[in-house]
Amino acid sequence: MAAVLSMPAVPRGAHVCPCDPIDLRRGTQHFPVRARLTRPAEFQRVFKHCQYRLSNRWITLLAIPNDVQFPRLGLAISRKVARTAVARNRVKRVSRESFRLRQSELGALDVVILGRNGVASQSLRTLGSAMDKLWTQLIATCAGSSSN
């Protein structure tokens, strides 16, 4: 914990609130199978009835509200944007890790992450911060639409 606090260079580390009790962190940073989209039908629902669509240079993010009480993540990294299996795995892992750390701030949303051209050649740190910004945008957009 002291190491985390002594790292002011990490700008998005603010979400790891040092005053959070251990129990809360345990509850919100797990990423079991039930938090993933697994069936083709679930993916189709997100693609067809997408309500929020955000993107930057390397990633597109689609989201719709769901019926369960927690956010769920689906990954769609095509062979076209990441030629080798190793590259695809890298992008997926970075996406999952990013989702895992921010999922407590999201509402009941089904989210699909799409890889765009050039995503495979970016460093882990670049992709991580790019996703972090998208999560922040998504949270703000949801908050805006739910208040209306």
Add this chain to the structure above:
RNA sequence: GGAGUCGGCCAGACAGUCGCGCCGCGCAAGCGGGGAGGAAAGUCCGGGCUCCACAGGGCAAGGUGCCAGGUAAUUCCUGGAGGACGCGAGUCCAUGGCUAGUGCCACAGAAAAUAUACCGCCUGCUGCGCUUGCGAGCGCGCAGGUAAGGGUGAAAUGGUGCGGUAAGAGCGCACCGCGCGCCUGGUAACAGGCGUGGCAGGGUAAACCCCACCUGGAGCAAGACCAAAUAGGGGAACGAUCGUGCGGCCCGUACGGUUCCCGGGUAGGUUGCUUGAGGCCUGCGGUGACGCAGCGCCCAGAUGAAUGACUGUCCACGACAGAACCCGGCUUACCGGCCGACUCCCUCC
């Protein structure tokens, strides 16, 4: 010390924090264990396994191609034979048959295959011309002989030497090469020897083909089980030889039609799914690939698909790359580094 050949191995390490999927224990919270590769890749071969029909007959098609062995099997591996390269350790070779047949061979060249006479060489002429010392010589023409020499070509009826001849020629002889026969050694490929035949005649078989041997098809989305919504089908018996299917065709064979009986199929889930031609060590047999025996290890099993992220320390600053039913090979990609055996050269003792 330098240059090189062959074989094998490793593929950042350690610690902490937060995660992921599997197994075990536990009511639970949680705890413990184990979690990608040498190529997991390309899918190029060979098997196991599953279903189609217990894998059947003929044709066709495809594959393999020196010999022997290893193996579940192979186009793989090991040992050997022959050829090529290298001073050497060693490396490379689809390495059966073009004296079964057919096809193809640009350019050049007279001729590219039942051979052939362009130049040259030689002989004859009761052909012509010239010279003449009247013997003949030279040139041209005609009729023949000749594959020695020239020239062309990747390749021209085996090579070298001697004899022989008008000139020549396996025409004869010796040696080498080749074919055939026998003998010896070797399981064999093959090697050596003896005899014999004047020689049987270019390349190409990853050209058709011939010879010998081998091959049924599809693949874990194989296949098996449980089963919503919906929707009409399934099983048994009999019959037709028309249609459809079973590897491309024929044979052969299954289904469709009628009657009787009642449960059955997609989404989804479970299973197949990891204990296996498995691995470690030791001993024995074998030149070796490998085999046998003992010891007693468990070493991913996911299914939108886990094996990761962050921080710190160290170093030689980390390449190619991610299991998807499982093995055995081959091929391709690859940052660096380590070990062993051997060869050649130089220096010192």
